[in-house]
Amino acid sequence: MHDYVQTPASFLGRKLMTSHADHLAYLLARDIDRAAQQDIETKGSFHLALAGGTSLLKVFQMLAQSFANLHWHTVHVWQVDERCVPHQDERSNFQTLDRELLRFVDIPYSNIHPMPVDVSGSLCDPELGGAHAYSETIRHVVPNSQFDMVVLGVGTDGHVASLFPGSPDLRVDSSTHVVITNDGPANTQRRMTLTLPILNRSRRVAVFITGSHKQDIVKRLEASGRGQASIDRLPVLGVNPVNGTVTWYMDYNAYTGDHHQHAFI
Numbered sequence: 153m154h155d156y157v158q159t160p161a162s163f164l165g166r167k168l169m170t171s172h173a174d175h176l177a178y179l180l181a182r183d184i185d186r187a188a189q190q191d192i193e194t195k196g197s198f199h200l201a202l203a204g205g206t207s208l209l210k211v212f213q214m215l216a217q218s219f220a221n222l223h224w225h226t227v228h229v230w231q232v233d234e235r236c237v238p239h240q241d242e243r244s245n246f247q248t249l250d251r252e253l254l255r256f257v258d259i260p261y262s263n264i265h266p267m268p269v270d271v272s273g274s275l276c277d278p279e280l281g282g283a284h285a286y287s288e289t290i291r292h293v294v295p296n297s298q299f300d301m302v303v304l305g306v307g308t309d310g311h312v313a314s315l316f317p318g319s320p321d322l323r324v325d326s327s328t329h330v331v332i333t334n335d336g337p338a339n340t341q342r343r344m345t346l347t348l349p350i351l352n353r354s355r356r357v358a359v360f361i362t363g364s365h366k367q368d369i370v371k372r373l374e375a376s377g378r379g380q381a382s383i384d385r386l387p388v389l390g391v392n393p394v395n396g397t398v399t400w401y402m403d404y405n406a407y408t409g410d411h412h413q414h415a416f417i
């Protein structure tokens with residue numbers, strides 16, 4: 153006897169989409185494709201910022217396999233966050249992005265915007281001003297510094313991009329768009345990351361959460377209050393674009409865990 157669970161259409165007041173992980177990756181890739189087609193038709197370009205982590209691998213692969221016909225030459229790809237490691241390092245988010253997506257699509261080199269974490273072997277050296285440089289590139293290339301779509305993951309501790317619980321970077325002023333952080337757990341090295349103010353300027357945000365190891369964080373988010381104290385504890389709660397949409401994509405394992413069968417309502 154299967155246990156049927158109906159999932160609601162919203163999570164924390166924003167749209168929720170649930171499915172099995174593979175299908176969910178397809179749905180998100182399809183939504184990126186649709187948004188890109190719409191924006192390319194109306195304004196001629198599409199600025200897409202992509203997070204790192206393992207959950208998004210399936211989405212990158214899906215985009216490469218099923219949506220390679222998108223007009224990639226008018227798409228700009230940006231990074232949400234990056235570890236301060238060389239691009240050849242397997243921990244590099246850019247390496248993953250390139251390996252799983254960029255090398256398979258027809259995107260011009262000049263439309264790819266890796267975070268400058270490795271400048272001639274100097275990794276996130278504050279003297280070299282990499283965070284400022286990335287912020288300036290965004291300001292010059294992205295109209296109104298407003299990404300058309302940002303795709304995020306969530307850590308089991310509630311971190312989003314490379315903004316970790318308790319980080320002072322969760323309280324930066326609205327003009328600070330890119331920072332170097334060193335606030336993660338002991339085993340995470342320094343990183344470069346977009347901040348909440350620029351994420352919250354985006355026109356569309358997708359948050360992709362899969363796997364039963366994310367069940368606890370989903371429950372904590374659901375039970376949490378709002379306000380700065382909650383954001384300090386669970387940074388993803390700070391993603392709340394005033395003029396943009398947020399869609400949560402959660403697979404059944406992350407959302408309802410042990411139940412076997414599910415249905416949309």
Ligand SMILES: O=C1O[C@H](COP(=O)(O)O)[C@@H](O)[C@H](O)[C@H]1O
Pocket residue numbers: 203204205206207208232233234245304305306307308311312313314
């Ligand atoms: O460290 C990071 O973690 C989050 C979540 O990653 P996942 O492996 O659990 O999918 C990710 O969104 C972030 O960009 C990344 O740098």
